[in-house]
């Protein structure tokens with residue numbers, strides 16, 4: 319956990335309807351499909367994405383960096399897939415992981431347009447958060463949303479995230495600095511590494 323890992327961690331979580339697993343270098347085509355299919359839908363909720371998000375070649379380069387971060391335990395990028403692992407329904411990223419006296423990270427996520435409103439993200443995040451708390455020993459997971467993003471706010475509330483503040487012009491989303499509601503979930507069962 320603290321040192322450099324030579325191989326990528328292989329984590330695959332099974333929920334009632336999904337496989338929730340860490341991305342690996344063979345996911346470039348699936349990720350390009352997900353971002354190209356949902357480009358317009360996700361635009362108001364995300365940073366401006368360059369065209370490389372819609373091409374496997376762009377993802378090959380990005381996945382190289384992501385798998386390095388995962389090897390080092392600095393970030394974990396999960397994808398939500400159908401049980402045959404053919405199509406990506408959504409993504410859930412735990413990033414900027416710090417340990418020491420913090421043991422905290424940020425959570426970001428999105429779900430494809432056609433999978434909205436069916437409980438998929440809640441189902442996936444319950445499993446992924448359990449993994450981050452139990453296996454990665456996180457004590458705090460932080461997630462922030464724009465005040466008008468009611469779907470995101472509702473999701474975080476159902477998962478038990480609590481509001482901690484309000485940050486003005488906090489993130490550059492769709493090309494503009496946007497206010498965000500700051501929330502976090504803490505792990506009541508946290509224990510130090512053995």
Ligand SMILES: CC(C)(COP(=O)(O)OP(=O)(O)OC[C@H]1O[C@@H](n2cnc3c(N)ncnc32)[C@H](O)[C@@H]1OP(=O)(O)O)[C@@H](O)C(=O)NCCC(=O)NCCS
Nearest residue numbers: 363427428429434435436437438439440462463469470473
């Ligand atoms: C934020 C986002 C992931 C939430 O997706 P979602 O589908 O609303 O989230 P959930 O998985 O929790 O699903 C809950 C919805 O499914 C419904 N649902 C249907 N079947 C369900 C089931 N078996 N279990 C739970 N909920 C179910 C719930 O009633 C709820 O619908 P409602 O909000 O219309 O009442 C999604 O809207 C999204 O990707 N938005 C764009 C990107 C984005 O905003 N990212 C976050 C930036 S902070």
